Amino acid sequence: MGKPLTLAFFSRSVLEVAPDLIGAILLVNGVGGRLVEVEAYRQTDPAAHSFRGPTPRNAVMFGPPGFTYVYRSYGIHWCLNFVCEPKGSASAVLIRAIEPTAGLSVMKRRRGMDDERLLCSGPGRLCEALAITHAQNGLALNAPPFKLLARDSPLEVVAGPRIGLTKAVDKPWRYGLKGSRFLSKPFAATATRVA
DNA sequence: TGCCCGATTAACT
């Protein structure tokens, strides 16, 4: 089993943290699985919520690393982010997909479906399965209800363009576990191998 | 104040 992720882990560049999160275990009240897809967002990035400065919604992005940033997407879904880099950098990693491994029956009930491949394969789906809402915004990742453990063995990470954006579409800041069937979308065959 | 759009998803045709 991997070691708990530390403040130092999240204090690095978001472009280093994001690929290193692939393969880590995320549990919320004991329910969750292995991270297989994430995206990086930085304050200088026109696609980031923090690009235009602090607002009540994105305030925790401007706080210290190692905390959650949860926001409502399209007025319907919730999306989970991990704040990275020193306080004020306003960078974060969007958690896009998980390979469900713990609490399968709980997640299936919350999602109202049985297909394990679709349980957590998307930012909105993952939050529904883990019961993430606005109530979890701004919480520390190294304390309950969260448990976050580093991957304990090397694996292949691929990178490609982020999904659902109209700005900065050229930035290859989406990272995934190569070959995973739990990705929200497959990576192009030409996707760069990262680690 | 009002209008448009988005780090989405599921249920349509």
Place this chain on the structure above:
DNA sequence: GTTAATCGGGCAA
């Protein structure tokens, strides 16, 4: 492939 559901931010008026 298209569309509705639905809410906060940005920008024009």
